[in-house]
Amino acid sequence: MDHTQSVAAERTAGDTAALSGLKFSKGHGTGNDFVLVADPNGALSLSPEQVAALCDRHRGIGGDGLIRAVPSRLMAEGQELLAANPDAEWFMDYRNGDGSLSEMCGNGVRVFVHFLVAEGLVDLPAGESLIIGTRAGAKTIVRTAAGYAVDMGPWEFIFPGEATARAMDSLVSAEGLEVARPALSVSMGNPHTVVALAEMAELEATQLFTAPSVDPTPPHGTNVEFVVPAEPLVHEGMGTMTMRVHERGVGETQSCGTGACAAAVAIRHWAGQGAPDAWNVHVPGGVVGVKFFVGPDGHEHVELSGPAVIVASGTLS
Template sequence: MLLHFYKYQGTGNDFIMIDDREQTFNASREQVARLCHRRFGIGADGLILLRHEPGYDFRMVYYNADGGEGSMCGNGGRCTVRFANDLGMFTESAHFLAVDGPHRATATPALVSLKMGDVKGVQRHDTHDFMNTGSPHYVTFVDEVDEADVVGNGRAIRYNEEFGPKGGTNVNFVEVLDHNHLKVRTYERGVEDETYSCGTGVTACVLSAHLHHGWEGPVTIETVGGTLQVAFSQSAPDEFCDIYLIGPAVRVFEGTILM
């Protein structure tokens, strides 16, 4: 069968988008992984289905590049909002359902602002912070992030004896550039490589930076693929609410592929 698809990217974090409002997509894990493969398929960090959901504008279903259904993806969420907007499913604001619960978002021609879920129970350690921002994230600060061995060290942490048995974690390496200004590189589980950007990752890095430096949002984050901003409020010593991930989300192309 021929599959019609769209390709979107948010600061270089790229996704295969499928309009599945008729719920005809039933590909296997192996087929999803092949579609996401950068040599034998379309190539992407993940695949996202846009579906109808009663009481919401739409539902987002996200698959990692390895074909497994994933946890929340921030840039993927922003790209899904742009996709739904391009399809005429809403005008300026959307209310949608993802794997971690309801989200609200707004879209302008330049930016998509996505409200993330509240964050509770930040774990602080001497060498790193750990939290769940819709996906689990390990955050460590470094002096020169461009020199970091993101893949080697990230993979080692992702599979170590603490995180490996729990399904692994995403790993973020963070450099402070200036007040309210970070540079971040991320190793993503499910992709099993460094990605150009990670929305839930930069969210975790900003919250960690607030705990370390007392910064108030919005904080600007430089990623390999571009610039994002995160705004937030702190509701308790280790709890955050009103978290917004803000940045561009762009349609790249569309096409068909033989499944």
């Protein structure tokens, strides 16, 4: 071990030492994995450095992010949300793998609710629904036979004028792609920029070790999805695509729920009138479903469905 590695190891040990005895679980949704901790009394304070240490795949537990389950009434954001959504008892306090705060994570919501069920914090039989709080607002989740379906709420274009006029609003450059590609930026409560590629060979050649360059970049940064539409795009009323993603503060992940929703928004927009409302999105970690419907507020909402798995539980030494 060289000096740099030794210093990094000492920092990680120091960041996690204060959390000795903390109980945790490890879960994933189509390979998008998370460290999960229950904090029913709102007493746990996690610094960005501690979150990053716990999510470190070599010196920590390892995960694309960390989710803290805390009562909404004990969070400033949760208290505001409860005024309009009094049933949102639990708040999903989500952090990226680098410790930064994130507004929303579609795969994380499913795993979060599965964690609440596994810990006995909620009772949610198949077919029943639950409302939770997130930094992107209240979300309604239904337990299904195959996992969970989440009403992700309405979507919107980040640069609406450009998107409406040209169907593209930015250019994305990435290692492995010879030229910058046109893209469309979509908000699912968090920002996404979607690039369509012509064939699977291009998708496989795209290098996502480093963050793609997006011009212009949305105000709070962006996740970037590279998508190959299926050929044919629609079969028996269902649209299909394959996606890879680079997530803010994380890097490439096996799956991204909000990214799958944003990809479906973009491909459906480009496909034009007659494009289906139901989509299967293939990601390296599996397949998630995306469906469009009119929500109770009269706006078009997006539903994300897929599995959630708890793989381990333990206590930090």
